[in-house]
Amino acid sequence: MKKILTTILVLLFCSRYCADVAAQTLEDPGTYMTAIANAHDEMNKKYMTYMSAAAHGRRARKVEKLRQQVLESITNSRYKTIELPIYKGDNSLRQSSMDYIQLCYNVFNEDYSKIVNTEEIAEQSFDQMQAFILLQEKTGEKLEEASKKMHTASLAFAAKYKVTIVNGPKDELSEKMGVAGKLNHYKNQIYLIFFKCNWQDGEITKAINEKKVKDLEQSRNALIKYADEGLKILDTTKSFEGDMTLVTACRQALSFYKKRGENDIPKTIDYFLKQENFEKMSKAFEAKSESSRTREDVDNYNKAVKEINTAVNTYNQSIGQNNKARNEMLENWTNTENAFSNTHMPYYKG
Secondary structure (H helix, E strand, O other), rough: OOOHHHHHHHHHHHHHHHHHHHHOOOOOOOHHHHHHHHHHHHHHHHHHHHHHHHHHHOHHHHHHHHHHHHHHHHHHHHHHHHHHOOOOEEEEHHHHHHHHHHHHHHHHHHHHHHHHOOOHHHHHHHHHHHHHHHHHHHHHHHHHHHHHHHHHHHHHHHHHHHOOOOOOOOOOOHHHHHHHHHHHHHHHHHHHHHHHHHHHHHHHHHHHHHHHHHHHHHHHHHHHHHHHHHHHHHHOOEEEEOOOHHHHHHHHHHHHHHHHHHHHHHHHHHHHHHHHHHHHHHHHHHHHHHOOOOHHHHHHHHHHHHHHHHHHHHHHHHEEEEEHHHHHHHHHHHHHHHHHHHHHHHHOOO
């Protein structure tokens, strides 16, 4: 029993001694500020890994595992900050750090969870996609604002305790976080222009499949309007660090959609009308008995069959060419978007 008691006393002494040493090393305000910053290090790196993956076009649901890792790192940062002592009765910097960490946790636990859950329905309309992207940007703004508040608190602490902050070159993490925000905003603005026409083209495809001529006419007019509006915006859109490739790819996509609305869809509408007229003529011809059909009736019917067969072949050929052109355009858009992200936002693995 005496041996056990002695061991406990030794452990308590060591624990108290280590705590005293730690406290002594944090007596210097500069060292204390470094300790606060170090507590954020893991959290910031995991956050940047998540943002890097998102910036490279990865869907939110596919990087869900990374979001969970961010939450774990935020929790670890909270524990590390809690373990730090209050600096000479002044809890301002430590509390600011705790507030920053808590806000980061709320954002990744709630806001980004909402982003994951609303990602699928965002594809259903332009308004929903616009709201989805706005949610993403507002979430990013929350994190940026929280980071600024933490920076302000650090500057105030440094001024109070006469700590000289040397403004050296920005670290890699800070630079990448800044680039990610600017890059995502730039990409989002151009993507919305592309998505509006791409979504409307999807509505045209639905109308074609259902052979609804009225809907097809309305959709093609809307597509031409959106393409014209988008092209005007692109004409005044500046480059991103001298890079116009994404703007060029979007312009090529909109030019395709404009041509589709102005030239291709009218041909489809014309074919549907011919098909409708042939079906009416065919029913009228079939309704007559063979004995009552005149030679003229037979000749007109045979001529109509020949014309509709030619129209079908022309239509099928046009559809094939159009689908090929669309696939090439979409492939170019996707490749350009990926290359754009790779150029301006290298992968980050914390």
